[in-house]
Amino acid sequence: MTGPSLTFWGAAGQVTGSCHLLEWRGRQVLLDAGLFQGRREASRKLNAEIPFNARALDAIILSHAHIDHSGRLPLMVARQFDGPIHATPATRDLTAIMLPDSAHIQESDYRWLQKKGRAGPASEPLYTMADAIHVQELIEAHPYRRPFRVADDLNVTFRDAGHILGSANVDISITGLGDTPYRVVFSGDIGRWHQPIIRDPESPTGPIDTLIIESTYALKDHGTQDDAKAKLAEIVTRVAARGGKILIPSFAVGRTQELVYALHELLHQGRIPEVPIYIDSPLAVEATSVFRLHPEIFDQNENFISLGGPIFDDKMVRYVRDVNESKKLNTLTGPAIIISASGMAEAGRILHHLSNHCGNPANAILFVGFQAEHTLGRRILEGRNPVRILGEERDILAEVVKINGYSAHADRNELRQWVRNLGGPVKRAFCVHGEPESLAGMKKLLEEEGVGEVIVPSHGEKFEL
Numbered sequence: 001m002t003g004p005s006l007t008f009w010g011a012a013g014q015v016t017g018s019c020h021l022l023e024w025r026g027r028q029v030l031l032d033a034g035l036f037q038g039r040r041e042a043s044r045k046l047n048a049e050i051p052f053n054a055r056a057l058d059a060i061i062l063s064h065a066h067i068d069h070s071g072r073l074p075l076m077v078a079r080q081f082d083g084p085i086h087a088t089p090a091t092r093d094l095t096a097i098m099l100p101d102s103a104h105i106q107e108s109d110y111r112w113l114q115k116k117g118r119a120g121p122a123s124e125p126l127y128t129m130a131d132a133i134h135v136q137e138l139i140e141a142h143p144y145r146r147p148f149r150v151a152d153d154l155n156v157t158f159r160d161a162g163h164i165l166g167s168a169n170v171d172i173s174i175t176g177l178g179d180t181p182y183r184v185v186f187s188g189d190i191g192r193w194h195q196p197i198i199r200d201p202e203s204p205t206g207p208i209d210t211l212i213i214e215s216t217y218a219l220k221d222h223g224t225q226d227d228a229k230a231k232l233a234e235i236v237t238r239v240a241a242r243g244g245k246i247l248i249p250s251f252a253v254g255r256t257q258e259l260v261y262a263l264h265e266l267l268h269q270g271r272i273p274e275v276p277i278y279i280d281s282p283l284a285v286e287a288t289s290v291f292r293l294h295p296e297i298f299d300q301n302e303n304f305i306s307l308g309g310p311i312f313d314d315k316m317v318r319y320v321r322d323v324n325e326s327k328k329l330n331t332l333t334g335p336a337i338i339i340s341a342s343g344m345a346e347a348g349r350i351l352h353h354l355s356n357h358c359g360n361p362a363n364a365i366l367f368v369g370f371q372a373e374h375t376l377g378r379r380i381l382e383g384r385n386p387v388r389i390l391g392e393e394r395d396i397l398a399e400v401v402k403i404n405g406y407s408a409h410a411d412r413n414e415l416r417q418w419v420r421n422l423g424g425p426v427k428r429a430f431c432v433h434g435e436p437e438s439l440a441g442m443k444k445l446l447e448e449e450g451v452g453e454v455i456v457p458s459h460g461e462k463f464e465l
């Protein structure tokens with residue numbers, strides 16, 4: 001009888017496209033079905049070519065809702081996958097908004113390219129809105145720490161990964177292969193300790209046969225973190241006093257809710273003046289509704305949460321879905337805070353706000369997340385002037401500020417802490433979800449922590465377990 005095997009079909013040698021195939025006794029389970037992101041041509045090829053038979057999969061286990069982990073679920077459905085998708089309840093609810101959003105972006109990008117006469121096979125949407133919606137019919141939700149059966153001889157337990165709402169690590173136990181169950185742990189993306197709203201990362205403890213672990217920031221120290229809340233209070237107070245507006249480009253899911261939470265708490269504590277706060281992004285509005293549905297997984301150790309009041313609702317906080325209402329913000333007078341997507345100011349409504357308000361020195365543009373190279377966010381942050389916004393050259397006269405330390409990913413020390421909390425021993429580990437240098441860094445870290453054998457798999461590489 002052949003033993004279990006593992007094949008790495010994504011996030012191997014790179015960050016995105018998380019997708020690992022676990023086979024045992026003629027059965028197949030997929031861990032994540034993530035989208036490859038990056039250069040259009042290269043990622044298109046990787047995304048479209050599924051190197052296994054989706055229809056033959058017994059189940060898919062989803063670690064969390066981020067698109068680089070969930071973004072190819074609709075494609076699996078389009079390729080006849082019809083089995084259960086296992087996820088936590090909050091992950092299920094987040095995918096219900098994020099996957100249709102992903103389908104919508106692909107469809108509108110394609111139409112735009114068609115209009116410009118630049119559409120080709122490489123820009124065709126990978127799946128339809130209907131595929132994205134159909135995913136919901138397949139999801140079976142399981143709360144943290146409740147073991148569930150995927151097959152007669154395979155059980156799984158989710159534990160809180162502390163990365164985004166609903167994120168989990170996946171603890172797999174296969175019976176009947178030896179005297180003791182064979183244990184595979186997939187870390188998913190590992191979060192940070194003391195993040196607002198969500199709980200701290202939890203490690204599955206005890207001996208592990210095979211560990212699959214993310215390596216995003218295995219070489220990075222998030223470093224001296226600003227006291228984010230104190231800095232936020234200082235900026236809001238200062239800019240409001242001069243009558244200015246604060247524009248915050250922010251990821252719709254996660255970061256926006258953290259900001260609303262922090263601003264609401266500051267208002268509650270009287271540490272900032274009463275300025276109106278606009279959340280101007282339909283996806284962020286939807287995502288906030290999902291947060292509202294899941295107070296059971298909030299961190300009850302946080303003061304503001306333990307008060308038990310509404311976290312995301314306040315008389316100063318307004319959620320803007322309607323386009324016309326969004327446009328009205330252009331004529332808004334007096335101080336205000338506008339939080340809008342996208343997080344790197346590459347698309348979305350934030351572009352209109354930047355274009356309208358960047359020329360006024362009373363205003364401020366506040367960055368609260370990583371700004372990748374070649375994005376508008378990065379150019380503004382680097383102080384380039386003028387910059388091109390919506391096709392026009394604009395001078396940035398508004399103050400540009402950044403709060404450091406916001407990240408959803410564990411850094412080097414936190415990854416080490418997570419590994420130590422496993423308690424061990426770990427027989428074999430595979431490092432995934434990182435750039436080549438980070439993967440090498442993770443390998444070294446795991447060897448220092450006494451892991452028996454550490455492997456950095458390449459794309460498509462298969463291992464007998």
Ligand SMILES: [Zn+2]
Nearest residue numbers: 064066163189
């Ligand atoms: Zn993630």
Ligand SMILES: [Zn+2]
Nearest residue numbers: 066068069189
């Ligand atoms: Zn990820």
